[in-house]
Every structure is written in structure tokens, then in C-alpha cells.
Amino acid sequence: MTLDQQTTIPIRIDELVARTAQMKKDGLRLVQIGCTQVGEDFEINYVFDKDFVLTNLRITVKQDTVIPSVSGVYWGAFVYENEIHDLYGITVSGINVDFKGMFYRTTIKHPFTVTVTKEDTPCQNK
Amino acid sequence: MSKQITVPFGPQHPVLPEPIHLDLVLEDERVVDVIPSIGYVHRGLEKLVEKREYPEYIYVAERICGICSYIHSNTYAECIEQIMKIEVPERAQYLRTIWSEYSRMHSHLLWLGLFADGMGFENLFMNAWKLREHILDDMESTTGGRVIQGVCKVGGVRKDISPEKLDEMVKGLKGMEPALRDLTNVFLNDASVSHRLKGIGMLAKGDAYALGAVGPTARGSGVGIDLRQTGYAAYGKINFKPVVEQSGDSYGRCAVRAKELFTSIDIIEQCVKKIPEGPVEIKVMGAPDGEYFARAEQPRGEVVHYIKGNGKRNLVRHRVRTPTFTNIPPLITILKGCELADVPIIVLSIDPCVGCSER
Numbered sequence: 066m067t068l069d070q071q072t073t074i075p076i077r078i079d080e081l082v083a084r085t086a087q088m089k090k091d092g093l094r095l096v097q098i099g100c101t102q103v104g105e106d107f108e109i110n111y112v113f114d115k116d117f118v119l120t121n122l123r124i125t126v127k128q129d130t131v132i133p134s135v136s137g138v139y140w141g142a143f144v145y146e147n148e149i150h151d152l153y154g155i156t157v158s159g160i161n162v163d164f165k166g167m168f169y170r171t172t173i174k175h176p177f178t179v180t181v182t183k184e185d186t187p188c189q190n191k
Numbered sequence: 192m193s194k195q196i197t198v199p200f201g202p203q204h205p206v207l208p209e210p211i212h213l214d215l216v217l218e219d220e221r222v223v224d225v226i227p228s229i230g231y232v233h234r235g236l237e238k239l240v241e242k243r244e245y246p247e248y249i250y251v252a253e254r255i256c257g258i259c260s261y262i263h264s265n266t267y268a269e270c271i272e273q274i275m276k277i278e279v280p281e282r283a284q285y286l287r288t289i290w291s292e293y294s295r296m297h298s299h300l301l302w303l304g305l306f307a308d309g310m311g312f313e314n315l316f317m318n319a320w321k322l323r324e325h326i327l328d329d330m331e332s333t334t335g336g337r338v339i340q341g342v343c344k345v346g347g348v349r350k351d352i353s354p355e356k357l358d359e360m361v362k363g364l365k366g367m368e369p370a371l372r373d374l375t376n377v378f379l380n381d382a383s384v385s386h387r388l389k390g391i392g393m394l395a396k397g398d399a400y401a402l403g404a405v406g407p408t409a410r411g412s413g414v415g416i417d418l419r420q421t422g423y424a425a426y427g428k429i430n431f432k433p434v435v436e437q438s439g440d441s442y443g444r445c446a447v448r449a450k451e452l453f454t455s456i457d458i459i460e461q462c463v464k465k466i467p468e469g470p471v472e473i474k475v476m477g478a479p480d481g482e483y484f485a486r487a488e489q490p491r492g493e494v495v496h497y498i499k500g501n502g503k504r505n506l507v508r509h510r511v512r513t514p515t516f517t518n519i520p521p522l523i524t525i526l527k528g529c530e531l532a533d534v535p536i537i538v539l540s541i542d543p544c545v546g547c548s549e550r
Contacts, residue, residue, distance in 0.1 A: 071484055094416075095403050096486075097495050097512035110497070112484060117421050119484055141402045141520030151230075162226070169230035169549070176235055 071119035085135040098145035136161040152177040193218040206309045206535040209545035225526045233549040244504035256547035259489040261294040264343040270485035270498045283347035285466040288425040292455040297326040298490035299448045309539045347472025357463045375449040388442035392537035404521040406492020411444035413437045418488035441540040515548040
């Protein structure tokens with residue numbers, strides 16, 4: 066069994082930059098930023114690590130919400146923020162390296178918002 | 192100030208097996224800025240969770256990468272197992288560890304060959320790939336596949352390895368150790384290789400950590416992050432010390448990979464000594480309801496698989512953060528200030544896997 070520990074902390078969008086800055090001050094490494102569509106909402110996970118303990122700051126937004134960039138705190142965050150914009154169409158303001166929708170070359174605009182789920186059926190081996 | 196010019200590097204370049212584009216802003220021969228551009232091979236594999244039910248999606252997860260394929264399937268399976276609280280049989284955990292280390296060895300030997308080729312050292316390239324064949328042969332004889340193994344499943348592994356075969360594998364690895372020493376000795380001590388790598392592509396320890404570098408890119412700069420220390424699979428029962436170099440240059444990153452070959456042999460040997468008898472899989476019922484971030488140490492560094500399920504056969508989300516993706520910002524920092532002629536070798540020194548990154 067893994068020794069990995071992880072905690073998810075839901076936060077408000079206006080807390081994001083300050084909480085991220087505190088993470089940096091406390092010596093945590095930015096592991097990743099990822100987005101998950103849940104119904105009409107989008108959960109964005111900002112995952113940090115220190116000594117193999119994961120802390121996940123989560124904001125929940127709508128697609129038309131403009132979220133502030135944390136690339137001013139963690140310079141490397143621009144890859145994740147451009148990815149979220151290109152795949153989900155969520156605008157991130159103030160990215161230090163902004164590809165303006167050209168990070169991924171996709172034939173469908175914001176492809177991860179197009180739902181292809183088949184009709185729900187029970188699990189085969191349930 | 193000299194006049195600035197922009198030189199495109201990639202997406203097709205002799206040292207790049209996969210497409211990535213860098214706009215290099217130069218003053219004379221010195222790189223002053225770098226603008227990366229990816230997205231040439233984005234496949235959207237994560238989106239397939241909506242079409243494939245979670246047990247069969249492991250085949251998709253394994254195909255995220257053609258080099259560290261096995262570890263992708265292993266991490267995906269572990270993520271599901273954590274959500275569903277499945278206790279995988281101990282023998283399966285050891286087998287997963289053995290195959291993970293074989294995967295690391297074949298990836299490192301592949302990279303050492305490509306790196307030698309990038310330096311124009313053709314004979315060294317051929318020697319590295321000759322040794323890699325032995326590793327691939329063992330992978331094929333135990334799993335049925337050289338590149339895509341298809342042996343990992345949620346709840347364990349599909350195949351067992353007999354005690355005789357395990358002993359034969361350790362003997363084979365021990366037998367190739369002198370040849371590996373000869374090979375790595377050239378990378379570590381040859382004057383022409385050292386001249387090409389030492390002091391080239393510097394990444395300071397503080398920058399490596401702050402920019403999120405992982406794997407040999409981080410460990411070559413003195414940042415001792417190795418996810419195997421978390422004890423996933425059977426790593427918690429194995430004694431090993433992560434290889435860490437302090438130089439922060441291309442030589443340091445090369446030395447980490449060269450020395451890790453021997454750590455892998457040692458881990459495999461310990462696994463073979465400790466592997467218990469027993470089943471290699473358990474029957475899995477139901478579907479995952481919850482979320483988890485599973486992490487593992489791939490040859491290029493930390494990989495993250497995030498899964499969110501709602502108790503149905505199709506997952507809500509599978510998100511993968513590959514090591515190369517998080518090594519892009521450190522690469523940009525490394526390249527700033529270097530000479531144009533050193534760019535190919537520096538790009539290779541982070542062992543970029545672009546197809547893996549874009550998924």
C-alpha cells in the first residue's frame with residue numbers, strides 16, 4: 066500500500082492566488098493543475114506536494130468564469146493554465162506565457178467539453 | 192545590444208523522435224529566450240473514459256506512452272484500486288515492481304543510445320541499444336509484449352513468472368552487468384563525452400524545485416524526489432537509495448540515468464529474493480466511486496494519474512500529468528543563456544517524451 070497522503074481543500078476563487086502564494090512560501094512544489102467537468106460545473110484542482118504529502122486546492126467554476134493565473138507565483142503553471150483554456154474553454158487571466166488558444170492544435174474547439182458518454186448501463190461485473 | 196533573431200527548432204529535428212517546437216530568440220549565438228509550442232500529437236486519450244468502461248480502459252492508459260507504457264497501466268490500476276480499496280495480492284505487487292524496473296532499464300538504455308547519437312557517438316549508441324535488447328527479450332518472454340505489455344489489470348496482474356524464470360532473469364541481469372559497466376563508464380568518464388556535457392545546460396537546485404522539475408532532471412540538480420520512496424507496489428519492502436547528482440548540468444542528468452540502471456538491477460534482485468508464493472490477481476466487483484491522485488516514478492520522473500468515478504462503468508475523469516509536461520518550464524530556463532550549438536543536447540538531456548505529454 067502506498068504511503069502517499071492527500072487532502073482536498075475547497076476554496077473560493079478570490080482566495081486562489083493568496084493560498085497558492087502561501088503554498089510557495091511554505092515550500093510546497095506545484096505538482097499539477099487539472100480540470101474536471103462535473104455537470105455544468107468545472108472543478109479545477111491545484112495540487113501541491115511536500116515530503117510526499119499532497120494538498121489539493123479546489124475551486125469550482127462555470128465555463129464563463131475568468132480565473133486568475135497563478136503563474137506569477139509558480140512560473141511553470143503556464144503549461145497547465147493554457148491546457149485548461151484549450152481543452153475546456155475556461156479563460157485564465159494574466160498567464161505569463163499565454164498561447165491564446167494555440168497550445169494544443171485540436172480540430173474541435175474545447176474538445177473536453179463535448180460529452181460522448183453512452184447511455185448509463187450497469188457495470189458488467191457488478 | 193546585438194540584434195535579436197528567432198531560429199525555429201523543431202517540430203522535426205534529427206535529435207527529436209517526437210515533435211516539439213521551440214522558437215529560440217538569439218543574440219549572436221546565445222539563446223536569450225525560448226517559446227515552446229506543443230500540440231502536434233494531442234490525441235485526447237483521457238476523453239476515452241467516456242466510451243470505454245474502466246477495466247478495459249487500462250489498455251488505453253498503457254498506450255499513452257510507447258516507452259513507459261507499463262508504468263502507465265500500473266499507476267492507472269493502482270489509482271482505481273485505491274478508490275475501490277482493493278488489496279492487491281502481494282505477489283502481484285512484487286511482479287509489478289519487477290516489470291516497472293525492467294521498464295526503467297529499457298527506457299534509460301534507449302535514452303543513453305539516443306543521447307550518444309545526439310553527440311555523434313554512433314558506436315556508443317549501438318552498444319546501448321544492443322544491451323537494451325536483452326531487457327526487451329525478458330519483457331517479451333514474461334509478458335508477451337516488448338513495448339506494450341498488457342499484463343497489468345485492476346486487481347493484480349494477468350501473468351505470473353515461475354521461480355525458475357525469475358532466477359534466470361536475475362542471472363541474465365548479473366551477466367550483463369559488466370557490459371553495462373563498460374557502457375556507463377564511457378558516459379561517465381570518457382573525455383569527449385565529458386567535454387560535451389559538463390557545464391552545459393545548468394539547472395540550479397532551487398530552480399529545479401521551484402519550476403517543478405521531476406525525475407533525473409530534478410535529481411541531476413540535487414533534488415532528491417523519487418516517488419518510489421512512497422512505497423507503492425512493493426517498493427516499501429525494498430531497500431534502495433535514489434541516485435542524486437549535484438552538478439545540475441547535462442552530465443549530472445546523464446549520470447543519474449546511467450547509475451539508476453544498477454539500482455534497478457539491485458531492486459529486481461531483492462524482489463526475486465523476497466517475492467512470496469500466492470495468487471497474482473483478485474476478482475474485482477463493482478465500479479469506482481470517489482477520486483484519487485496516484486503517483487509513480489517513471490523513467491522520466493513523477494507521473495500523476497487522477498481518477499474520479501461515480502460508481503458507474505465509465506469514469507467521470509481520467510487526467511494524466513506526465514513527467515515531460517512538467518519538465519517543459521525547467522527546459523526553458525535551462526536553455527536561456529546557452530549556445531545555439533548546445534540546444535539539441537540540452538533538449539535531449541531532459542529525455543523529452545512528447546507523445547506521452549500530450550496524451
